[in-house]
Amino acid sequence: MAITVVGSIAIDNIETPFNKVSNVLGGSVSFFSLAACFLTEVRIIGVVGSDFSQNYFEVFKKKSIDISQIKIKEGKTFHWEGKYDYNLSDPKTLNTELGVFSDFQPIIPENFKNDILFLANIDPDIQLNILKQMNSSRLIVLDTMNFWIESKKEKLLKVIENADIFIINSSEARLLTNQASVFSAAKSILNLGPKTLIIKRGECGAAMFTGNKFFIVPAYPLEDIKDPTGAGDSFAGGFLGYIDNTGDISFENFKKALVFGNIMASYTVEDFSVNKLLNISLNDLRNRFNKFKEITHFENIYNEIIK
């Protein structure tokens, strides 16, 4: 079993009210793969520039992530500079340089075509092209962002229609549907075709919808958040890693996978870049999963409550 992920590998500069880091590893693929690799084999389809540090390749290699399909092209690696204010949500983009990512044309090798596919946030035209190549994927999972909802909605809707699982955050869900409540938005989005919808709700946690079933969890409580970058992709990595590891696509197992993703994201935001993901073990994840169960579960209501 394996997951193929297609998206960006980036070099980030990040500023928060508490700290500032430069030229750190970023991009959806990096967070996703370093999260999912705790549980399953991950294969990256991506591109970097000739400036991409050998150390970062080593980061992936140490985690046995398949980097054979990362193309190295003459030029600069995708670069993003973002700044967070005190509420640590919705960063301000200070600078984006696409570099070699600007003409990224992913090709899926034959032996990847049966994998679970994670289409990280990229141009819907590219996502459609990948879908055409990936005709026998076990599970197609889609992420996107506000920018594509605003600029390429029609193409995006075609991708959404073909997704088994669509992962989106609450502001994107509102933008896509023009509905104020995430729970009304969810209904509309399910009508667009995806079998399962996950809405990431930032500090409110996450919600999952499929048919008439749904599931909601709060975010794991943290006293300090250092850098929210990559939380969503780490979430997706934890979620899909768990599904691929267990091979169980029942809604009951999706619930546990969602909690596992939630836990993964809670670790990512505790440090800058992918640092925390490199310093935790599967056992840490398991312990936090169990802790989360303890702090969110409650017993049945007393049957005898009557006045």
Place this chain on the structure above:
Amino acid sequence: MAITVVGSIAIDNIETPFNKVSNVLGGSVSFFSLAACFLTEVRIIGVVGSDFSQNYFEVFKKKSIDISQIKIKEGKTFHWEGKYDYNLSDPKTLNTELGVFSDFQPIIPENFKNDILFLANIDPDIQLNILKQMNSSRLIVLDTMNFWIESKKEKLLKVIENADIFIINSSEARLLTNQASVFSAAKSILNLGPKTLIIKRGECGAAMFTGNKFFIVPAYPLEDIKDPTGAGDSFAGGFLGYIDNTGDISFENFKKALVFGNIMASYTVEDFSVNKLLNISLNDLRNRFNKFKEITHFENIYNEIIK
């Protein structure tokens, strides 16, 4: 068993982007008592003006709420006008007329002094005065608001020190402690003396802290929210009603009480004023409690997850 509640009874004008209502029943005491009365006896200590409609007295009477200690004074009942924008949080106050509430001097009858006491949001000086009278209360539960944190912090801290349970919302918790994270704020507030702290987190739900234990729940998912007024007091009414009904003050039972409060608040916001509370049954509450359990609980992680 009974709960004594001290606070405001008001006549509200409420405007949301969807509707507008005038001269409806409001005030912390109204929401609290009409929520708690599903589960236990409630006794109101309050004051209204000579303009207070007999119909509203009937609302309380029909629910067997003890209104013998509501004083009727010559003058106007406390009046609040608020307007909500599209995000339906933090209303803008358009007008406040204290009326007869301006020199409210509550006196606790001898036979109320063993009750659970809910000190709804009022002047901390009045709250201290009540505490002096209420020397044998089984459980002292406190609410407050930003205004008192900013204008009477020292007095408020004395009340907090004496509270068994302190209920506050997340922006108030941040203001009181100067901490950005509600989970750090919680630690600081527990150091002020209350045995248990509950932080209401709006659309993110609620969190409860005591010693080293804590518990978090998401808000009940709703597609339409009509009017958030009174959600916090309904929450407190459901929470304390459940505790008084069951007579169980263990942390495990507090968890269920918190969920019950959460459910109560979810009903209140589905209609204007106290309307929804007048149109649901204990069975509705029980069903939504069970539904909430179903949509938030998950099974244990597979023990065998290893790569």
